[in-house]
Amino acid sequence: MSENSFKTTDDDSRARDEAAPEAGGGQALRPHAEDSFAEELKALAAADDRPRPERWRLSPWAVATYLLGGTLADGTVITPKYVGPRRIVEVAVTTLATDRALLLLGVPGTAKTWVSEHLAAAVSGDSTLLVQGTAGTPEEAIRYGWNYAQLLANGPSREALVPSPVMRAMAQGMTARVEELTRIPADVQDTLITVLSEKTLPIPELGQEVQAVRGFNLIATANDRDRGVNELSSALRRRFNTVVLPLPATPDEEVDIVSRRVEQIGRSLDLPAAPEGMDEIRRVVTVFRELRGGITADGRTKLKSPSGTLSTAEAISVVTNGLALAAHFGDGVLRSGDVAAGILGAVVRDPAADRVVWQEYLETVVRERDGWKDFYRACREVSA
Amino acid sequence: MTERGERTSNRHGPVLLGVRHHGPGSARAVRAALEQCTPAAVLIEGPPEADELVPLAAQEGMRPPVALLAHVQDDPGRAAFWPLAEFSPEWVAMRWALERGVPVRFIDLPAAHSLAMTAEGQEEDGGEGRREDGGGAEAADREAVGKEAGEQEAADQEAADRADLRVDPIRVLAGAAGYDDPERWWEDVVEHRREGGGPGADALAPFTALAEAMGALREAYGDGGNDRDPVREAHMRLRLRAAQREFGDDIAVVCGAWHVPALVRRATVTADRQLLKGLPKVKASVTWVPWTHRRLSRRSGYGAGIDSPGWYGHLFSAPDRPVERWLTKVAGLLRAEDYAVSSAHVIEAVRLAEGLATVRSRPLAGLTELDDAIRAVMGDGSDAPSSLIHDRLVVGDVLGEVPEDAPAVPLQRDIARSQRALRLKPEALERELELDLRKETDAGRSRLLHRLRLLGIPWGEPTRSRGSTGTFRESWRLRWEPELSVRVAEAGIWGTTVLSAATAKAASEASGAATLAEVTALAERCLLAELPDALPVVMRALSDRAALDADVGHLAQALPALVRSVRYGDVRGTDAAVLREVATGLAERVFVGLPPACLGLDADGAAEMRGHLDATHQAVGLLAQPEPEPEPEPEPEPEPDRRRPGSAGLRARWAGVLRAVGERDAVPGLIRGRAARLLLDDGELADGGAERLMGLALSPGVPPTDAAGWIEGFVGGGPGGDGGMLLVHDERLLALVDGWLTSVPDAAFTDVLPLLRRTFAEYEAGVRRTLGELIRRGPTPPSRRPAGDATDAAACGFGPGLDRDRAAAVLPTLRLLLGIEQHSFGDEPAGDASARTGPRPEGVQPLKNLIPAGS
Numbered sequence A: 001m002s003e004n005s006f007k008t009t010d011d012d013s014r015a016r017d018e019a020a021p022e023a024g025g026g027q028a029l030r031p032h033a034e035d036s037f038a039e040e041l042k043a044l045a046a047a048d049d050r051p052r053p054e055r056w057r058l059s060p061w062a063v064a065t066y067l068l069g070g071t072l073a074d075g076t077v078i079t080p081k082y083v084g085p086r087r088i089v090e091v092a093v094t095t096l097a098t099d100r101a102l103l104l105l106g107v108p109g110t111a112k113t114w115v116s117e118h119l120a121a122a123v124s125g126d127s128t129l130l131v132q133g134t135a136g137t138p139e140e141a142i143r144y145g146w147n148y149a150q151l152l153a154n155g156p157s158r159e160a161l162v163p164s165p166v167m168r169a170m171a172q173g174m175t176a177r178v179e180e181l182t183r184i185p186a187d188v189q190d191t192l193i194t195v196l197s198e199k200t201l202p203i204p205e206l207g208q209e210v211q212a213v214r215g216f217n218l219i220a221t222a223n224d225r226d227r228g229v230n231e232l233s234s235a236l237r238r239r240f241n242t243v244v245l246p247l248p249a250t251p252d253e254e255v256d257i258v259s260r261r262v263e264q265i266g267r268s269l270d271l272p273a274a275p276e277g278m279d280e281i282r283r284v285v286t287v288f289r290e291l292r293g294g295i296t297a298d299g300r301t302k303l304k305s306p307s308g309t310l311s312t313a314e315a316i317s318v319v320t321n322g323l324a325l326a327a328h329f330g331d332g333v334l335r336s337g338d339v340a341a342g343i344l345g346a347v348v349r350d351p352a353a354d355r356v357v358w359q360e361y362l363e364t365v366v367r368e369r370d371g372w373k374d375f376y377r378a379c380r381e382v383s384a
Numbered sequence B: 001m002t003e004r005g006e007r008t009s010n011r012h013g014p015v016l017l018g019v020r021h022h023g024p025g026s027a028r029a030v031r032a033a034l035e036q037c038t039p040a041a042v043l044i045e046g047p048p049e050a051d052e053l054v055p056l057a058a059q060e061g062m063r064p065p066v067a068l069l070a071h072v073q074d075d076p077g078r079a080a081f082w083p084l085a086e087f088s089p090e091w092v093a094m095r096w097a098l099e100r101g102v103p104v105r106f107i108d109l110p111a112a113h114s115l116a117m118t119a120e121g122q123e124e125d126g127g128e129g130r131r132e133d134g135g136g137a138e139a140a141d142r143e144a145v146g147k148e149a150g151e152q153e154a155a156d157q158e159a160a161d162r163a164d165l166r167v168d169p170i171r172v173l174a175g176a177a178g179y180d181d182p183e184r185w186w187e188d189v190v191e192h193r194r195e196g197g198g199p200g201a202d203a204l205a206p207f208t209a210l211a212e213a214m215g216a217l218r219e220a221y222g223d224g225g226n227d228r229d230p231v232r233e234a235h236m237r238l239r240l241r242a243a244q245r246e247f248g249d250d251i252a253v254v255c256g257a258w259h260v261p262a263l264v265r266r267a268t269v270t271a272d273r274q275l276l277k278g279l280p281k282v283k284a285s286v287t288w289v290p291w292t293h294r295r296l297s298r299r300s301g302y303g304a305g306i307d308s309p310g311w312y313g314h315l316f317s318a319p320d321r322p323v324e325r326w327l328t329k330v331a332g333l334l335r336a337e338d339y340a341v342s343s344a345h346v347i348e349a350v351r352l353a354e355g356l357a358t359v360r361s362r363p364l365a366g367l368t369e370l371d372d373a374i375r376a377v378m379g380d381g382s383d384a385p386s387s388l389i390h391d392r393l394v395v396g397d398v399l400g401e402v403p404e405d406a407p408a409v410p411l412q413r414d415i416a417r418s419q420r421a422l423r424l425k426p427e428a429l430e431r432e433l434e435l436d437l438r439k440e441t442d443a444g445r446s447r448l449l450h451r452l453r454l455l456g457i458p459w460g461e462p463t464r465s466r467g468s469t470g471t472f473r474e475s476w477r478l479r480w481e482p483e484l485s486v487r488v489a490e491a492g493i494w495g496t497t498v499l500s501a502a503t504a505k506a507a508s509e510a511s512g513a514a515t516l517a518e519v520t521a522l523a524e525r526c527l528l529a530e531l532p533d534a535l536p537v538v539m540r541a542l543s544d545r546a547a548l549d550a551d552v553g554h555l556a557q558a559l560p561a562l563v564r565s566v567r568y569g570d571v572r573g574t575d576a577a578v579l580r581e582v583a584t585g586l587a588e589r590v591f592v593g594l595p596p597a598c599l600g601l602d603a604d605g606a607a608e609m610r611g612h613l614d615a616t617h618q619a620v621g622l623l624a625q626p627e628p629e630p631e632p633e634p635e636p637e638p639e640p641d642r643r644r645p646g647s648a649g650l651r652a653r654w655a656g657v658l659r660a661v662g663e664r665d666a667v668p669g670l671i672r673g674r675a676a677r678l679l680l681d682d683g684e685l686a687d688g689g690a691e692r693l694m695g696l697a698l699s700p701g702v703p704p705t706d707a708a709g710w711i712e713g714f715v716g717g718g719p720g721g722d723g724g725m726l727l728v729h730d731e732r733l734l735a736l737v738d739g740w741l742t743s744v745p746d747a748a749f750t751d752v753l754p755l756l757r758r759t760f761a762e763y764e765a766g767v768r769r770t771l772g773e774l775i776r777r778g779p780t781p782p783s784r785r786p787a788g789d790a791t792d793a794a795a796c797g798f799g800p801g802l803d804r805d806r807a808a809a810v811l812p813t814l815r816l817l818l819g820i821e822q823h824s825f826g827d828e829p830a831g832d833a834s835a836r837t838g839p840r841p842e843g844v845q846p847l848k849n850l851i852p853a854g855s
Helices: A013-019 A038-047 A060-068 A086-097 A112-124 A148-154 A165-172 A191-197 A251-268 A278-293 A312-329 A336-347 A353-366 A373-383 B003-010 B024-037 B048-058 B089-100 B111-120 B122-126 B149-165 B169-176 B182-191 B205-221 B229-247 B257-264 B269-276 B309-317 B322-336 B343-359 B367-378 B384-396 B410-421 B440-454 B483-494 B498-512 B516-528 B534-548 B552-572 B577-597 B603-624 B647-662 B669-681 B689-697 B704-715 B725-729 B731-743 B746-761 B765-777 B804-818 B829-837 B844-848
Strands: A101-106 A130-132 A144-146 A161-163 A175-179 A200-203 A208-211 A217-223 A240-244 B015-019 B041-044 B066-072 B075-084 B104-106 B251-256 B284-290 B431-436 B460-463 B473-478
Touching: A038 A060, A038 A112, A060 A086, A060 A112, A060 B343, A086 A101, A086 A112, A086 A240, A086 B343, A086 B367, A101 A112, A112 A175, A112 A217, A130 A165, A144 A148, A161 A165, A165 A175, A165 A191, A165 A200, A165 A208, A191 A200, A191 A217, A240 B367, A251 A278, A251 A312, A278 A312, A278 A336, A278 A353, A312 A336, A336 A353, A336 A373, A353 A373, A353 B577, B015 B024, B015 B089, B015 B205, B015 B257, B024 B089, B024 B182, B024 B205, B024 B251, B024 B309, B041 B089, B041 B229, B048 B066, B048 B089, B048 B104, B048 B284, B066 B111, B075 B089, B075 B111, B089 B104, B089 B251, B111 B284, B169 B182, B169 B205, B205 B257, B229 B251, B229 B257, B229 B269, B251 B257, B284 B483, B309 B322, B309 B384, B322 B343, B322 B367, B322 B384, B343 B367, B367 B384, B410 B440, B410 B483, B410 B498, B431 B440, B440 B460, B440 B473, B440 B498, B440 B516, B483 B498, B498 B516, B498 B534, B516 B534, B516 B552, B534 B552, B534 B577, B552 B577, B552 B603, B577 B603, B577 B647, B603 B647, B603 B669, B603 B704, B647 B669, B669 B689, B669 B704, B689 B704, B689 B731, B704 B731, B704 B746, B725 B731, B725 B765, B731 B765
Parallel strands: A101 A217, A101 A240, A130 A175, A175 A217, B015 B251, B041 B104, B041 B251
Antiparallel strands: A144 A161, A200 A208, B066 B075, B066 B284, B431 B473, B460 B473
């Protein structure tokens, strides 16, 4: 994996060796992207004759192909990893080739982490240089920590220093990843400013620094519904190119995603399969899409949007809930009554404003719609 | 002479410059080619009638975008436009020729024929002209205007459908080059190329290459399904020959690339003449009109078929580094809109755009790349700046100008014609005009004045009618100021007739309106000006605004005007189905929003909300009124009329809302009282319901001010008030008020006094006196009522028993008033009882009270 003899100021290949999967240690529950798609990456690298930025495993064009799928000249089929606008992937890949970092924004469930992992895998061949952002992420997670036994025994030295994934990526010219950037406290976030603008990480205790070598870049993901939790400072924001990952573009796409996920979840919860549930799923997705988009599916009537996200992930949970209701308390068939309460809960987050939005939607859209009578009644029942 | 010069002369004929209309790359290439071969005359694809208008293009007052407008002389509604932007090759060629004094000729089929042909095949009016020539991907430069704007849309649609059947040369070429987007291919190959070859390059080379490609295409596809092309090209050949006789071979032709092979083709004069024989002909006039970038863009009705006139203008006018200059422009715009955009952002955006162009293998970052870069770098991934940029820069707000001595625009002729027809002379002297809308001429005048007002030509100002307030009267103050002519010229961009221009203007205003009230007002103006085709657009905007407006007050204010419009529309016989649907939707929104909006209001807010309540009540009453045929039962169980969704249930739902408002404690007393009263008036309260509600509102636990508010709402004056008659006639309610008032503690009495004064001071003196007397006499003791006499129990405030003799004296008058037959209002006790059990005819009770019994 890292046979490349990168010029590094810090020899931390040791840490990487530890991180490598043990041979014969059993099948990993969830292999890394670069391992599961090793064949495709190899085929792409072989077929790729376009110029590559320094220390990139593939050319930008090949990275885009890896994510979006395609068929190579030698007949190798590259499976699509991300289903969505080509534009977005191209912007993301091109950003990584410049010296600006990439910020993937989107509501939960828009495949931000997934895209970030595969980008890192395709560009650097390694998606494990990861910092998970939480409210408790310390500065050490982004800069470096100390091995206190070493520190006490021998005093500050490079041996006693524990580099963070970001530091390792800088030293080796790899792609680092930061998940949920906006959950990280603001002062810790700002540690990234020096890294991203000066491309260096000073170690004042040793009077040294780690300079990023060419090929280093950073992909951060953030949830744009949580804006304001730990809003990025404008200094930091300026170091990022922002790409917003959209919600599914068409109803069919979304229905497909929802029903597939619901089926998976249902299997793991041992819920009986609901043969008749497709109509109800379509209805939930329609309601979610209409309220989220502020316009009816036929594009004729505008609507107010409630304050909630109404993401695909929430639609999935509404349907799963409904299935559980139907399985345990109903006749096993998903009906309007089973999803109505869930929808109400998802839509009405702010009891005053959202309730009006929901009532308006019920009265002006749902009531008039053909074949939605029972749904209307069920909603009226739970809303009253 | 250089080798190039020899080659030019070797061609033994004119230089054919095949272009794409509105292509900045083409424009630049045309200029370079003209500089190189300096022809003695320039021929341009366009209506020959415009030849005399060419010198105007050199005048100071002429600023592109402008359009050549040809219209049928007696019918300005039939017109066609040839828009020209600063970056149009035709415009560049014209200016080049004018600067050097080189004669310019237009060589296309005369407008006299094309307009006549358009009239013949009405459906052909989606715009033939330059549709597929060279710039096949562009829809229609030259677009005939349908007689009515409404037809226009349908015609556009049809034209678009038909265009699918026609060959799109650019698409074919792009497909051959492996592009799926013809627009992008053209931009990459032609528009985004700067003069790369250096000073020694042959300026004609690109034209030769394109002509070859087009020649191959024409060989494969013939005229590609453009039935009119052979005729047009025959005419072009004839004009070309004429020019050759006049100026020699040293001439240049600027036309759509599609036509170049046809002009090269050898065809005999006789054959061409034969083709042109017997074409229909009308009398056409041509003039210059100002145009806008917005209208050049594809999105508008008269689109010239380019998505991004602003971008093309930039490509044409930027001397170098178009990407950097464009992003700097964008940064300037965003800064003006308060986005924090620094130079560093611009630098990064340039780098990202260029990187994207490389990844996408394009020679230069195009609009797509720039848009992506701006979104990612400057806009934090949001779409808002992108749409702003699209609106302001990519399309742009450029408005053209034409010199004053350009021939009159057709709108002016149309106005003059209407003025003559309606015998309404424009006079500088101010005068009053009284119109009786029942007369045909007056109605026409009213329409004209309303339409002109919509167009921003305030010739007439409506004034309040003296005396009569009937809806069929209108008063106007007329005064024709000289500057109104300028306004007319400005309004010319909206259309060629008053009707079509007003329709287009109204539609545009509707989409630009900011508030709900503006749109409602616009809807009324559309009705007054009788613009049936603008109405759907306005209604659409109205329902959109209503859906997004969170303030119930706005909705409730808009509703009455809208319902008035519905009724008015009914009276005028216009199809009010759309209006009714929107009004019903609006009412539904008010129903949903009203109860929560009534919570937590202060005194002023409550008074305002009470007004909304009254207005909505009235509007619902009008809206729910059955149209021609009355519905027998109030709640028809089978499918209600599809065209008027739920209008039957509208009243019932409104009553439900009122009930919800009336019984919610957190709602101010004033509103609760009003709601209760409205319910009572509509007969929605069950027997004793009003008493129950009043009893609750005036219970000892209720704060006295709130109770006083309730009384004001329930029996108070104002537009919906009754002047106290309810209290006079319902002694039980009066007794409740009386009982409550006497139990108000002293401390609170001073608080409620002003409220009560306000309520009762509005009653007429007579009513006040009657009330006082009733109070002084005190309530009728229940014990005096004979038990079991249902007849007398209902008559509150009157003595027990019925004095039949005295009552009989009134009956003849009563019958006369009510138009009731002798026997149905009989004096038999049995008849009396049956009258009681049935629904009591309105008006009976007050009349019955005229009979003073027992005194």
